[in-house]
Amino acid sequence: MTMTDTASETKPFQAEVAELLNLMVHSVYSETDIFLRELISNASDALDKLRYESIAKPELMEKGGEPKIRIIPKKAPDTLTIVDNGIGMDRQELIDNLGTIAKSGTKSFISKLAETKDSAGLIGQFGVGFYAAFMVADKITVTSRRAGSDDVWTWTSAGGAGFEIAPASEEAAARVERGTEIVLHLKPDASKYLEDWQIERIVTEYSDNIQFPILLMPEEGEPRQINSASALWQRSKSELSEDDYKQAYKQIAGAFDDPAMTLHYRAEGRQSYAVLLFAPSTKPFDLFEPERKGKIKLYVRRVFITSEAELLPPYLRFLRGVIDSEDLPLNLSREMLQKNPQLAQIRTAVTGKVISELESLADKKPEDFTKIWDAFGPVLKEGLYEDFERREKLLSLARFTTTAGEKRSLKQYVEAMKENQTEIYYLVGDSLERLKSNPKLESATARGIEVLLLTDPVDAFWTSGQLDFGGKPLKSLSQGDVNFDLIPKLEQDQDKDNKDEAKVDEATVIAVIKDALGERVSDVKASQRLTSSASCLVAGGMGPDRELEKLLARANKGAGSKPILEINLQHPLVAALGDTKTDKAEAADLAFLLLEQAQILDGELPEDPAAFASRLNRLVLRGVVAHG
Numbered sequence: 001m002t003m004t005d006t007a008s009e010t011k012p013f014q015a016e017v018a019e020l021l022n023l024m025v026h027s028v029y030s031e032t033d034i035f036l037r038e039l040i041s042n043a044s045d046a047l048d049k050l051r052y053e054s055i056a057k058p059e060l061m062e063k064g065g066e067p068k069i070r071i072i073p074k075k076a077p078d079t080l081t082i083v084d085n086g087i088g089m090d091r092q093e094l095i096d097n098l099g100t101i102a103k104s105g106t107k108s109f110i111s112k113l114a115e116t117k118d119s120a121g122l123i124g125q126f127g128v129g130f131y132a133a134f135m136v137a138d139k140i141t142v143t144s145r146r147a148g149s150d151d152v153w154t155w156t157s158a159g160g161a162g163f164e165i166a167p168a169s170e171e172a173a174a175r176v177e178r179g180t181e182i183v184l185h186l187k188p189d190a191s192k193y194l195e196d197w198q199i200e201r202i203v204t205e206y207s208d209n210i211q212f213p214i215l216l217m218p219e220e221g222e223p224r225q226i227n228s229a230s231a232l233w234q235r236s237k238s239e240l241s242e243d244d245y246k247q248a249y250k251q252i253a254g255a256f257d258d259p260a261m262t263l264h265y266r267a268e269g270r271q272s273y274a275v276l277l278f279a280p281s282t283k284p285f286d287l288f289e290p291e292r293k294g295k296i297k298l299y300v301r302r303v304f305i306t307s308e309a310e311l312l313p314p315y316l317r318f319l320r321g322v323i324d325s326e327d328l329p330l331n332l333s334r335e336m337l338q339k340n341p342q343l344a345q346i347r348t349a350v351t352g353k354v355i356s357e358l359e360s361l362a363d364k365k366p367e368d369f370t371k372i373w374d375a376f377g378p379v380l381k382e383g384l385y386e387d388f389e390r391r392e393k394l395l396s397l398a399r400f401t402t403t404a405g406e407k408r409s410l411k412q413y414v415e416a417m418k419e420n421q422t423e424i425y426y427l428v429g430d431s432l433e434r435l436k437s438n439p440k441l442e443s444a445t446a447r448g449i450e451v452l453l454l455t456d457p458v459d460a461f462w463t464s465g466q467l468d469f470g471g472k473p474l475k476s477l478s479q480g481d482v483n484f485d486l487i488p489k490l491e492q493d494q495d496k497d498n499k500d501e502a503k504v505d506e507a508t509v510i511a512v513i514k515d516a517l518g519e520r521v522s523d524v525k526a527s528q529r530l531t532s533s534a535s536c537l538v539a540g541g542m543g544p545d546r547e548l549e550k551l552l553a554r555a556n557k558g559a560g561s562k563p564i565l566e567i568n569l570q571h572p573l574v575a576a577l578g579d580t581k582t583d584k585a586e587a588a589d590l591a592f593l594l595l596e597q598a599q600i601l602d603g604e605l606p607e608d609p610a611a612f613a614s615r616l617n618r619l620v621l622r623g624v625v626a627h628g
């Protein structure tokens with residue numbers, strides 16, 4: 001051992017941890033109970049890890065007894081001790097694991113925590129885990145021995161700025177044969193956690209499904225097991241109540257909400273495995289982390305193997321739960337997981353089952369399905385371009401805000417289609433308000449044609465494939481030509497039409513605009529989309545949609561192909577362009593105005609805002625003078 005390996009040292013917490021502890025200590029959380037759940041959950045993870053590592057190294061199990069978790073309350077001094085004989089931590093692991101938070105998104109989480117009232121909910125989503133203990137303790141001593149090691153280390157902290165790490169005393173080292181002992185020196189107002197019944201209450205509520213025995217070691221009387229320690233997913237559905245499932249969800253997922261969907265079944269046949277999956281009813285904070293990793297836990301014959309097996313495709317990453325296989329080898333290395341053909345088969349089968357469960361939920365319990373769609377719709381939509389095979393099914397699950405209402409399915413859309421309407425129309429944009437006022441909707445609205453209004457970032461991507469639903473192609477109102485000739489306008493709009501009819505020479509107007517705008521647009525066309533606005537911009541028929549173009553251009557990934565300017569021949573501004581009395585300079589100003597207006601309506605800035613302003617001023621002044 002080197003000097004640093006034996007000396008005791010004081011180390012600072014990572015800045016985020018210090019900030020988090022400060023919040024924990026000084027805020028009044030109503031849900032302090034969760035500290036025990038977090039510590040038991042860590043102990044259970046440590047026992048899982050030991051069980052997994054001991055498959056390859058059985059000697060790790062030699063010292064330290066059968067896997068279990070003990071809870072030891074002691075009055076005078078007020079300490080609550082949680083002990084596990086799991087994998088344990090060496091010196092470096094104590095420093096790394098209990099001094100930092102490795103998770104991404106920590107900073108933003110902490111600032112959210114500082115603002116919100118529902119801190120317990122957030123803590124659950126983020127899993128501040130171990131640090132939750134500082135809600136009830138003013139000092140914590142952790143003594144740990146990594147399984148199979150001779151070294152035992154003690155980590156001590158009173159919160160604040162840092163912690164101390166030192167070799168364990170002889171007495172402590174003798175006590176901890178394997179695993180971790182956590183001694184909480186309780187704050188005066190937390191002494192209720194020394195009552196046996198309180199401990200039992202919390203364990204029953206939060207940790208009953210922990211697979212290892214949890215023993216309460218009362219100051220008086222015999223130790224007793226206070227959880228049922230069964231793998232719930234192995235039990236039959238008929239034995240289990242809704243509450244059992246809710247509790248299992250909270251414990252497995254470390255969640256506070258109730259599940260919006262529960263899927264529990266056993267597959268038999270070529271392979272047998274048990275599946276217990278839950279869809280949360282609220283969105284976790286890290287749903288859109290770039291890793292897009294799932295968290296389903298893989299067990300093999302009740303032994304936890306990993307939560308990194310990616311047992312579901314990324315677009316189902318919001319599901320939580322367990323898959324427990326009877327057939328996979330126990331010594332399946334984590335590296336082999338991606339290549340294992342049996343696992344691939346499980347993946348496909350379970351994915352199919354999840355989708356059909358979502359379908360039946362949408363059918364039988366639409367309110368529950370809506371909760372899932374509201375929270376995870378944007379994630380499920382990723383499947384529309386990633387899972388070709390299930391695209392049609394996912395499309396029928398999708399719910400949309402449209403010009404006709406909210407939560408509309410494509411089935412409803414198709415049923416409400418106008419006579420002679422052959423396509424499903426949509427418009428992609430940043431916000432609903434802006435989409436609703438987008439001129440590209442005008443002609444469709446005048447005909448009572450429903451349009452999907454798509455505002456999730458993912459919408460620009462999945463719509464870029466050639467999609468159809470029930471044989472009806474999806475068509476962007478911001479791309480290519482639209483033809484509404486066969487669909488009559490609603491009555492009130494027909495009147496307007498006749499009144500405003502202006503006689504304009506299409507070819508002349510288009511030539512004037514093309515001449516003025518030159519390379520700025522790829523083409524100028526008479527529009528079928530507009531009724532009251534003067535102009536709009538659309539993408540060509542072949543390339544990507546305008547919105548995708550914009551996204552790609554922002555990420556510097558697209559060539560940013562030139563848009564087509566569509567003009568409304570019935571608009572007076574356009575008519576003015578065809579008027580022989582309009583001089584060339586004025587016509588150029590008007591042509592630019594048509595382009596720049598359309599850009600602004602799409603949420604963009606004109607290329608040269610200063611030139612735009614002076615052009616506009618010139619036109620206004622001319623109008624004022626002419627009328628003055």
Ligand SMILES: Nc1ncnc2c1ncn2[C@@H]1O[C@H](COP(=O)(O)OP(=O)(O)OP(=O)(O)O)[C@@H](O)[C@H]1O
Pocket residue numbers: 038042043046084086087088089097098126127128129130131179180254
């Ligand atoms: N009893 C324990 N035995 C072994 N390692 C532990 C124990 N408690 C904590 N650890 C280690 O400390 C790490 C940090 O624990 P913490 O509870 O803060 O977060 P976590 O468990 O990783 O995350 P989450 O709480 O979201 O599950 C754990 O990942 C684990 O490696």
